[in-house]
Amino acid sequence: MSTTPRPPLHGLAQIDGMDESAWLDVIEKMEEVYSQLVQDEIALEEKNAQLEQSQQFIFSLLTAMSDVLVACDEGCRIEETNAALRELVGRGDEALRGRHLAELLAGDAHRERLRAALTNAPRRGSTVEIDLLDAQGQPVPVDFNITPRFSGAGQLVGHVFVGRPLGELKRAYHQLREAHEALKRTQQQLLHSEKMASLGRLVAGVAHELNNPISFVLGNVHALQRYTERLREYLGAIHANADADEQARLRAKLRIDHLLADLPSLMEGTLEGAQRTADIVQGLKRFSAMDRGERSEVDLNGVIERAIHWVRKGTAPAFAVHWSPGEPCTIHGNAGQLLQVVMNLVQNAYDASAIRHDPGDDPAPALWVSLVRDGEVARLSFRDNGPGIASEHLSRIFDPFFTTKPVGKGTGLGLSISYGIVEQHGGRLTARNHPEGGAEFVLELPLSSPP
Template sequence: MERPPVDRPSLDALARLDGVDDSAWLDVIQKMDEVYSQLVQDEIALEEKNVQLEQSQQFIFGLLSAMSDVLVACDEACRIEETNAALCALVGRPDDALRGLPLAELLADAASGERLRAALASTGRGGASVEIDLRDAQGQPVPVDLNVTPRFNAAGQRVGHLFVGRPLGELKRAYRELREAHEALKRTQQQLLHSEKMASLGRLVAGVAHELNNPISFVLGNVHALQRYSERLREYLAALHAGSPGDEQARLRAKLRIDHLLADLPSLIEGTLEGAQRTADIVQGLKRFSAVDREERGTVDLNGVVERAIHWVRKGTAPAFAVHWSPGPPCPVTGSAGQLLQVLMNLVQNAYDAAATRPDTAPALWITLEREADRVRLRLRDNGPGIAPEHLSRIFDPFFTTKPVGKGTGLGLSISYGIVEQHGGRLTAGNHPVGGAEFVLELPGGA
């Protein structure tokens, strides 16, 4: 800012004043310049302060306008001093019409006024919550949940109250949408759990089909042989009943090999019964350890669960899998046999899949079972490449998998982790010092 020129009296004119020399007048002119310069600086600073104040006001106005919650600032007598656009829209009145208006005039009923007065009386230096009914633009009551906070000036004196709240209709709608989203998430989770169970069931069925093939084929072969034998016996008995001569009976007996047939019958019947019993045992085992059982809890021998998991994975997808496992004394735990089998099948199958990626060695798995006081610890270590450090923290995340597309759902370990937690146990993963991945399953011991 340029200063206007200052008319200064000449030194000759000043010298004409009696008793005043030139140096004194120079000091006066210098002080005048300093005062004027200070005035200019103060004016510039004041303009900067005004710009900042205007920006702050615009910022605060923008915040008030953007708020979706209603806001009312009142004095100590509960007369409205400041509002926002949300309140104006709710009650159908402009901001100018609301200023100075008692807040009580916006209430829909006397009960709301009583609740508001009780909340104001309980605020002190803190806040309070109250639910009141405001009249909307059509005069209808609208429930609003308000937070009441006292306002203080710079000296610490209370000068009024601040009311911030949201119409409960919006809260109910938001809650309904949240509940619907939660229900949809639960349905999706159930579908994913079902998909993973079906994948486990598929591996189980593959093993069952292979397991049932031998005894059923044996039974079918014996039944066909018995059918042929029955036809030959029927022909021979018909000749006997017809009273055929002795030599004709002897010729027919030799032709039909009746003696060999009678000698072979006991072994055929015994083999058929053995095959049928083997099939019944397989079905009974499948019934006990099915991955889709009714999830009933009871005492389960963990040795048996491990054996069945190894058995079904080998029969289904990994016949050449070398599993080093020696069952020890009974190790009871409390839980669901089917769910625990699903966990063990996932761990054994994952161990085989990981170990099979190494072309230089045959897939192998070492399983050990330890029992300490009231805890059971099962360790499974494979000879695969191990778990990459960046994957260790994500190994149990849903949908995380390092398998190629179409080879894994990324849900097996996540679901297994959840099942173990539901049983009061813990499932952890890491890399063994000698190489390969190691999973540790801990469960509370049973009776």
């Protein structure tokens, strides 16, 4: 309010019948009203600025959205769209505003699907997959989420459609599925390669095991073949009615008496070698279910003994394995798979302990194996006298393709596959460095029956 002195208003006051104080009051009120108008105008300008800022923010959000957005009135006529939708259908904002949403759909079937979605859930929203026509007139599947809009009085005034074109997602899913199938094929090939490597170690042990009895049988058969020729010659002379002196001479020359005395031992040795070969094959057949999912009651003592036997016969004849069968530990599982796990742990122990051990230097490679029952769990421990596992490798020891062996000496899949087999049997496989030195692997498997 202004406080500037004003000139006398005697004449004006006399004409209007008002004194000077009344006019001063009128002027003061006018100034108050004018000041209030100025303040209201400033506040209005601030509100307009905030509104423009909010509108710009909302516009930037709509523009940045990758999902398509359509806001329609109650009659499903378009009121607002975002840049993603306009780019998809190839139309501008003016061309879309006021049009019915059904005009953007690809065919009557999708219009009916939209109508049904709006009819069935008008107030709580719904989802529907419909095809929009793109800029080239081609149908594009869009998964729309329909949300109703209400006025301040709670009246339905329209719907908001927010959706994502499924074409790109379907292409990405197809590519992902193809990559997954390729990965599965590669994984099966790698698993097969690792199984073949385990089978190779097993075959090496079997070949060495079979060599002795087969060689023994072959040697006896060759001796029997020679004896047969000599007997045929001697019997031929007898059948030819040779005189007694000739028969005696041939009997001495062909050593018939020695031959007859040697025949029982030859036959016994041949039968023994054949039986030993049959036992080896029969024992191998019990653990030949590598690729079958058959499960049965398996004695861990037998699995451990067989695994140690094959590894030592195949690749580590000088490997000192300290093992004595303990009390029976029977589990329900696949004998072939468990043999593969134990063979892999024994072979790894030999490979690790042989790294730093040279003849005449350090103690020879050795492995200590123990099997104990702990409640309903069988705990199998493998401790070698190698250099142990580096601390940075402990967390990765069971990762696929991780190996510390030289190139060509390991696939990095043995422990990973063993870990998976143990998990399939409901057990656990762990690794650590033993306090007395070397690495220790502990295999825990649930017993098939309580002790």
